[in-house]
Amino acid sequence: MTAERTRVAIVGAGPAGLFLSHQLAEAGIESIIVDSRSREEIEQTIRAGILEQGTVEILEKIPGSRVHSVGQRHDGVELHFAGDAHRIDFASLVGRGVWLYPQHEVLTDLIAARLDAGQIIRFNATVDVVSDVESTTPRITGTDADGVPFEISAEFVVGADGSRSAVRPAVAGSRTASYFREYPFAWFGILCEAPPSSEELIYSNSPEGFALISQRSPSVQRMYFQCDPEADPNAMSEEAIWKTLQARTPGLELAQGPIFQRDVLRFRSFVAHELRRGRAALVGDAAHTVPPTGAKGMNLAVADVVLLSEALRRLLLEDDERGIDAYADTALKRIWKAQHFSWWMTSMLHLQPGTDDFDRLRQIGELRSVVESEAGKRYLAEAYTGWPLQGTLP
Numbered sequence: 136m137t138a139e140r141t142r143v144a145i146v147g148a149g150p151a152g153l154f155l156s157h158q159l160a161e162a163g164i165e166s167i168i169v170d171s172r173s174r175e176e177i178e179q180t181i182r183a184g185i186l187e188q189g190t191v192e193i194l195e196k197i198p199g200s201r202v203h204s205v206g207q208r209h210d211g212v213e214l215h216f217a218g219d220a221h222r223i224d225f226a227s228l229v230g231r232g233v234w235l236y237p238q239h240e241v242l243t244d245l246i247a248a249r250l251d252a253g254q255i256i257r258f259n260a261t262v263d264v265v266s267d268v269e270s271t272t273p274r275i276t277g278t279d280a281d282g283v284p285f286e287i288s289a290e291f292v293v294g295a296d297g298s299r300s301a302v303r304p305a306v307a308g309s310r311t312a313s314y315f316r317e318y319p320f321a322w323f324g325i326l327c328e329a330p331p332s333s334e335e336l337i338y339s340n341s342p343e344g345f346a347l348i349s350q351r352s353p354s355v356q357r358m359y360f361q362c363d364p365e366a367d368p369n370a371m372s373e374e375a376i377w378k379t380l381q382a383r384t385p386g387l388e389l390a391q392g393p394i395f396q397r398d399v400l401r402f403r404s405f406v407a408h409e410l411r412r413g414r415a416a417l418v419g420d421a422a423h424t425v426p427p428t429g430a431k432g433m434n435l436a437v438a439d440v441v442l443l444s445e446a447l448r449r450l451l452l453e454d455d456e457r458g459i460d461a462y463a464d465t466a467l468k469r470i471w472k473a474q475h476f477s478w479w480m481t482s483m484l485h486l487q488p489g490t491d492d493f494d495r496l497r498q499i500g501e502l503r504s505v506v507e508s509e510a511g512k513r514y515l516a517e518a519y520t521g522w523p524l525q526g527t528l529p
C-alpha cells in the first residue's frame with residue numbers, strides 16, 4: 136500500500152478536476168489528482184465541442200492554451216424547421232459568442248499546463264472507496280495500474296469523476312441518489328473527413344427526426360442524428376448514414392466524406408441529491424448530467440469549479456466555512472437553469488416516439504414562437520452563450 140497526504144484529493148482528470156487543480160494552485164493550495172485512465176486515453180476521447188464565452192475567458196488565461204489559435208468563434212447558430220432556416224445571431228442579441236474548441240484539445244492544454252506547473256496527476260489509478268468525509272481528514276483508497284493499493288488522505292476530497300462517480304456514494308448516499316430523467320431517443324454521432332457543410336452549427340427539426348450539423352476543423356466534421364437508444368452504431372452502412380443525415384437537413388447540401396468514427400450517445404438528465412457532505416463535494420458530471428443538445432455539460436463543470444475553488448480557498452486558508460456551506464445551494468441554481476435549457480432544446484427539436492399531428496404542429500408553433508420573437512431569440516442566445524460566471528457565495 137502506498138500512502139500519501141495532500142490538502143485536496145481530486146478524483147478525475149477531466150475538465151472539472153484539472154481546472155480545479157489549477158484554481159487551487161493559483162490560491163496556493165496543493166492537490167493530487169487521480170484518474171483511472173492514461174494520459175493518452177484522456178487526450179483522445181472525443182466529446183464536447185462548444186464552449187461558452189465565460190469558459191473561454193477562463194481558459195485563455197491558462198498558460199499555453201490554444202483556445203484562440205485552434206478554437207473558432209461562432210456568433211450564432213441556425214435553427215432549421217418547416218423548410219426554413221432561421222439564424223439566432225448571438226452577437227446582435229446579447230453581444231456574446233461561443234467557441235468551437237473540442238474537449239480533447241482543452242484537456243491536452245490543461246494536462247500540459249498542470250504538469251508544467253508541477254501538479255501531481257496519478258494516471259491509471261482507480262479510486263474505489265472514499266471514507267471519513269465527516270472528519271477533517273477524509274481519505275480515498277484504490278488501486279493503481281500495477282494492482283498496488285494506494286491511499287491518499289487529505290483535508291478535502293472532490294469527486295470530479297464523471298457520471299459514474301465513485302465519490303458520489305460518500306456524498307449523496309448512493310450512486311443513484313439523484314433526480315433522474317431518461318429520454319426515449321439517443322444521438323448517432325459521426326466524425327468524417329469532409330469540408331464543413333456550414334460555417335455555424337445547424338440544429339434541424341424535420342419530420343424524419345432531429346439532426347445536428349457541427350464542425351471540428353477545416354477537414355473533419357462532427358454530425359449527429361436522432362436514433363433509437365438501442366441502435367447498434369456498426370449496423371448502418373455509410374451510405375445509409377448519409378441518406379439519413381441528408382433527409383433530415385432538407386435544403387442543405389451536405390459535404391460528405393469517409394466516416395472514421397461512429398457512436399450512439401444515450402440521453403439522460405440527472406442531478407445528485409447532495410453535492411456536498413462534510414469534507415467532500417461533487418463537481419461536473421459527477422454532480423449532474425445534461426443531454427448534449429444545449430452544449431452545457433463541460434461549461435457547467437467549469438461553473439461548479441469557479442464556486443468550489445473559492446469555497447475551498449476560504450475554508451482551507453481562512454478557516455471560514457460559510458462558502459463551503461453555501462456551495463451546493465449556490466451551484467444548484469445554475470445547474471437547474473442549465474437542466475431546464477438542455478431539456479427545453481431537446482424536447483423542442485427532437486421527435487418523441489409515437490408523436491401525433493397535434494404534437495408535431497405544436498412543436499413547430501413552439502419553434503416559431505422562438506424565432507419570430509426578439510425575446511424568444513434573446514433567451515436562447517443568453518442561455519447558449521452562458522449566463523455570467525461569478526462567485527456569488529456569501
Ligand SMILES: Cc1cc2nc3c(=O)[nH]c(=O)nc-3n(C[C@H](O)[C@H](O)[C@H](O)COP(=O)(O)OP(=O)(O)OC[C@H]3O[C@@H](n4cnc5c(N)ncnc54)[C@H](O)[C@@H]3O)c2cc1C
Pocket residue numbers: 146147148149150151152169170171172177181182183184185186238260261262263295296297298299300301324400418419420421427430431432433434435436
Ligand atoms: C457527444 C458529447 C457532446 C458534448 N458536447 C458538449 C458541448 O458542446 N459543450 C459542453 O459544455 N459539454 C458537452 N458535453 C458534455 C461534456 O463532455 C461533459 O459534461 C464533461 O466531460 C464533464 O467533465 P467532468 O470533468 O465533470 O467529467 P469527465 O469528463 O467524465 O471526467 C471524469 C474523469 O474521471 C475519471 N474517473 C471516473 N471514475 C474514476 C475513478 N473511480 N477513479 C479515478 N478516476 C475516475 C475518468 O476516467 C475521467 O477522466 C458533451 C458530451 C458528449 C458525450
